[in-house]
Structure formats: structure tokens, C-alpha cells
Amino acid sequence: MAETTARRPGRGLSWRQFRAILRKDIVMELRTKEMITSMGIYALLTMVVYQIALSQAGTAFDPRTIAAGLLWLAFVFTSMLGLNRSLVHEKDQGCLEALLLSPVDRPVIFFAKAIGNMIFLLIVQVLTIPVFAFLFLQGSEYGGQLWMIPVALLGGAVGIAGVGTLLATMSVNTKGKDFVLAVLFIPLMYPLLLACVSATTAAVLGGDGHVQQFWSGMGLIAAYDAIMVLAAYALYEFVLGA
């Protein structure tokens, strides 16, 4: 094993490391389908529960009024399942240690993990919405502009993935990590959920002032995403070292 050609890794590795972590997570997920399958099935089961819950609502009830709330409820609980898996996967196999041994700035790990989580959440969202529309919104009129839905989903997914990745990293070393993640995650998600439900409801119902309500919600989502993702970025090194 000739070591005479030794070359030190250069600086400016961050982009290469970011791509490597993200690619690795995606390749492993495509191979095992652990996160997507568990999140997808969970979302589907949630839809079934919703259908049972609304089965006695009667024909006068307009499910569009609560559609956004139901959807985001499903996304929040589904994302917790995925967030837990994304870090437990590293921890269980001791690979987090190997990752931390490499000359990588900790925020690079945060961004790669958060983007990976966001991609998986977006995939589940894209798969869930047609099922939800089929089960609950058949024959209902879509009131807003169609582009509003993906914009709201993306904004929500950024916040969920950013904050969730930080909290999943915090909880991964604790006993009862599922419980710890839920206890930390739901309260921190409160303002984001409120904004997401508001923007999505405006998109679904339409009507007077729906564009203003949508942008007002999106403004809150953008502010939440910016503040919380920056805070998570700043805290990530501390959390990993704790």
C-alpha cells in the first residue's frame, strides 16, 4: 500500500461533501425504501382513518373547509416517522461516528440531511394528495389557483425538514427518541402549521380575498423557514457535539 503519493485533501470540499451525503442517502433510500414505504403507508392509513371519521358528516358538510388541516396533520405525523428513521439509520450502524470523523463542517451534514428529508417528504406529499382528493374532494370545486398548492407544500416541507432534522439529531441519542422528537417537534411546528393550513385553505377554497390570505400565509411560512433553518444551521454543530 504505497503511501508515497500522499496528497492532502484540498479546501473547499463542502459542496463535494454535501453532494456525497445527499447522494448516499438517496441511493440507500431507493435501495431499501424504508422511509418512503413507512411514510407512504402511514399517510395512506391516516387517509383511511379520516374517511372513517368523516363517514357520518352528511352531504351538507363541505370537506374542503377542513381539507388543508387534515392534509397538514397527516404530513406532520408522517414526517416525524421519516425524520426519526433518517438519523437512526446513521446511528444504529455507527456510521455517524465515521461521518463526524471526516473533515466536514457540521452544517454541511445538516443541509445534506435536511434536503434529503425534504425530498422524501415532498415525494410522500405528491403521492398523498391525489389519494386525498380522490377520497374526500370528488365533485368539489377547486376554488383557488392550482399553482398555490405546490408552493404551500414546498414552503411547509422546508420548515418541517429544517427544524425536524435538527430535532431528530438531538433526540437520536436519547432514550425514547420517538417521544422526545414528538414533544419537541409539535410545539415548534405550531406557527408553521397554522400558516400552512391558512395558505392551503385559501388555495383550496378560493373566493374573495383568497390571494391575499394565501400570500399572508406564505409570508409567515417564509419568515418561519428563514428564522428556523438559520437557527438550526447555527445550532447543529453544538447539537452534534453534545
Place this chain on the structure above:
Amino acid sequence: MSEPTAPENALAVEVRGLTRTFGARKALDKVSFDLPQGAFLSIFGPNGAGKTTLVKVLTTLTAPSKGSARIFGLDVVEDAVELRERIGLISHNPLLYPDLSAEENLRFFAEMYGVDDAADRVRELLTAVELDHRRLDFVRTFSRGMLQRLSIARSLLHRPDVLFLDEPYSGLDPHAVEIFDSLMAQIRSEHTFVMISHDLAKGLELCTHALILARGKVVLSAPKAEIDEDEFTATYRATVGTGVS
């Protein structure tokens, strides 16, 4: 942050008053020692003596509570990122992704270390650890011995100056030990080694320097040439009964 270049016979590892506490418990208590470049340090001690904590601090995975540690002049806290480019770790845990192939694992870590000639380096190391024929197989299908060989390849990817070995023989069958020893012999002259071992005979056979830790404190630290093996063995056996720190 400048990267100091070590002159001949320079110290590879300098540890001064290193203390690490977990709540009220002192896992390391004012540990101090030096290790010259190219040396092989074997660290002995009973379970809970602080050996793994010491290696975790030296590999930047845990920050010390007090004191300092420098490797080739790089501080384990201040210069952690630069230092990680110069150290490698072989643990009893292989630190590899089971759902990636051997080649994919090494390619991933090569990217993480910014190895420029990654494809060639990965192939060179897979050949060296005699796993080239299994390069496309998932790591989860590997035996313990094969995992340990691949772990050696992972730790050497970036051509580290100091290799940390945390009970590397743990769980290996005699044939795997033989292969591991042969690989270690090949790279022995190219690195400085710090090894945690419970196997006194093996640790003393490999080392140039030895250190006994008990309750987080250094009980004995000396070059092998200055060690009386019977006395050393007696000291080690006495520490084994001292319990955890």
C-alpha cells in the same frame, strides 16, 4: 489556520492535563503523555478506565473538559477540521453502511475526505485488503473479518498520519487476525499508531510505547524499551480490579 509540518523525531501526540467529565464522573483525570512520530502506543486498562473516551477526545469526537491535546501540533478543539484530515480510526465497529457495496462505501468516504484520485485509490485499497473480488457486494453480506479489512481500507483512504485502533481484534477469528496482522505489518512504517487493547500480549508485541489507564488516570506510561514486562503485567493485573472511573 496554518498546518504545522512535523520535523523528524517530532512529537506526533502531545497530551497535557486532559480531563473529561460526564456530570460528576471523571472519565479522564489529568491525563498527560507524549508520543513520537512513527511510534506505536498501546493503551491498556480495565473496562471503564477511560480508554475509549481518550481516543474519542484525540479523534475530535468528544471535546475535553480541561487540558489540551495536540496531534502534529494541531489542537483537537481549535484545529479539529484540519486534524481530521490527518487521522484515521479503526474501531471494533466497522463504521460502514451495510446497504452500500464495498466500493460505494469507500467512494463515499473518499468524497468526504476530498481524495482527488478517488477511483484509483479505492481500487488500490480494495486490492490491498483482498476484497477486490467483492467490491460490488453489499457490506451487509460481509463476514466480521471482511468488515474489519474494509474498515482498514476506509481508514487509510485519505492517507492519515496517525491511526487510532479501538480494540481492532475484537470478534475476529484466528484467520481474520492473521490477515489483519499482515495488513498492519504492511502499513506499520507509514503511520503513528494509538491502539486500545485488552490483549496484553498482543498489545505489547506491537507497541513501541505502552500506557495503562485506570479510573481515568495514567498509572504507567513508558517506552517499551524501558518496560520490564513482568512488572508491567503485574501493574496491569492490579489495575483490572480497580473498577471504573
